[in-house]
Amino acid sequence: MSTAEILLLALILDALLGEPAWLWSRLPHPAVLMGNCVSWLETRLNTGASKRAKGLLASAALVGLGLALGWLLSLFGPMVEIVVAAVLLAQRSLVEHLRAVATGLAQSLAKGQQAVAMIVSRDTAGMTGPQVARSAIESGSENMSDGVVAPAFWFLLGGLPGLLAYKMINTGDSMIGYRNTRFEEFGWATARLDDLVNLIPARLTGLMMALVGGGLRDWPEIARDAAKHRSPNAGWPEAAMARALGLSLAGPRSYDGEMRQFPWVNAPGAKSISGPAILRCCEILWQTWAMGVALLVAFALIF
Numbered sequence: 001m002s003t004a005e006i007l008l009l010a011l012i013l014d015a016l017l018g019e020p021a022w023l024w025s026r027l028p029h030p031a032v033l034m035g036n037c038v039s040w041l042e043t044r045l046n047t048g049a050s051k052r053a054k055g056l057l058a059s060a061a062l063v064g065l066g067l068a069l070g071w072l073l074s075l076f077g078p079m080v081e082i083v084v085a086a087v088l089l090a091q092r093s094l095v096e097h098l099r100a101v102a103t104g105l106a107q108s109l110a111k112g113q114q115a116v117a118m119i120v121s122r123d124t125a126g127m128t129g130p131q132v133a134r135s136a137i138e139s140g141s142e143n144m145s146d147g148v149v150a151p152a153f154w155f156l157l158g159g160l161p162g163l164l165a166y167k168m169i170n171t172g173d174s175m176i177g178y179r180n181t182r183f184e185e186f187g188w189a190t191a192r193l194d195d196l197v198n199l200i201p202a203r204l205t206g207l208m209m210a211l212v213g214g215g216l217r218d219w220p221e222i223a224r225d226a227a228k229h230r231s232p233n234a235g236w237p238e239a240a241m242a243r244a245l246g247l248s249l250a251g252p253r254s255y256d257g258e259m260r261q262f263p264w265v266n267a268p269g270a271k272s273i274s275g276p277a278i279l280r281c282c283e284i285l286w287q288t289w290a291m292g293v294a295l296l297v298a299f300a301l302i303f
Contacts, residue, residue: 001078004300007155010085011293018092030087034171037065042176042186051185059172059189066168070161081160088167090147091289094140095282101136102275102282105129112275119143123254131253133273137281138249141209141241142234144285146170149208149292150201156296169194198233205288206236212287213244221266228263235265242266244284247273 019029041061045054073084097119105112112132117124119139127135150170155163169190176183177191206226210216222239229235229250242249248269250262 002300003156003159004296004303006078006081007085007152008293008296008300009082010089010155011091011152011289011296013082013086014089015091015289017086018096019087019090030084030167031171034168035175037062037168038172038175046176046182046186052188055176055186056189058176058186059169059193062168062172062190063165063193066165067161070159070164073164074160084160085151085155085163088163089151090143091285094143094147095285098136098140098278098282098285101132102278105132105275105278121255123257126254130271130273133275133278134247134249134251134271135253136278137241137245137247137273138238140278140281140285141237141249144209144288145198145202145205145233145237148289149205150198152292152296153201153204154197156299166197169197195232202233202236206240208288208291209237209240209244209284212291213240213284215240215243218243225265228265230262239265241281241284242269245277245280246270247277 038058041058045058074081097115101112101115101119103111104115109127109129109132112129113124113127116127116132116135116139120135122135124132124135151163151166154166158165172190173187173194176187177194178184178187206222207216207219210219210222215222222236222243225239225242226235229238238249241247242265246266246269248264248266248271250265251271252259252261254260
């Protein structure tokens, strides 16, 4: 069975089953185990002098562990590869989290705030309804790249070792890739490596979103807005989603009680949005997934 065929089956399995609560309530999720690895390295290495060099060592250890574990698991054959890859893809769970925010908002602002707090790191307690909806859509757009397209891309290139190495890097970035006193030096290498491995997938995600959203004609504006984003990659799917929905995303938001002024993405778009916009975002995410599957089938037939 080819790598493309294994990936195709894994994508379908993830779309059908997602993350069953009955399973992960009994077993530690791989993301938790990866997070434990990052925490172990950070606790032991993020001390004293030469933190940037130690962070580089930590990044190398994460990549090496991912490659080795992926290689070991691949020895058990295609069925194990399919299951492991499906577990590490996040299409269904991503959409379910977004739908939970839409459902919460339909019930009350407080429930919407509680639901969006599960998927974003910004302050949520003081959010308005439009801010809750906007945060959910931004998170869904970015995580379509990080949680679906990029893992699939690296599996296609490097099999299970490539996928595990990517997930290690991405998990590391989510935990230590911050520009603050504790992590700025130690997490620098992991953050830059995460930028590198997401360079192509983020732009591919934005392109597919633009195609399914009918906004390919707006690609120059998407590229312009993406360049304004604080991340070199996250702006691409976010800008494409904003154009597909006719909304303004990003803009001012609060972290740790401090309001930060970020530029608007698609500034002329609507700013007063609610739950239905989140549901439309979910539709575009599924359409993007379907386009990715179609491209994968074409790839498998050609190669």
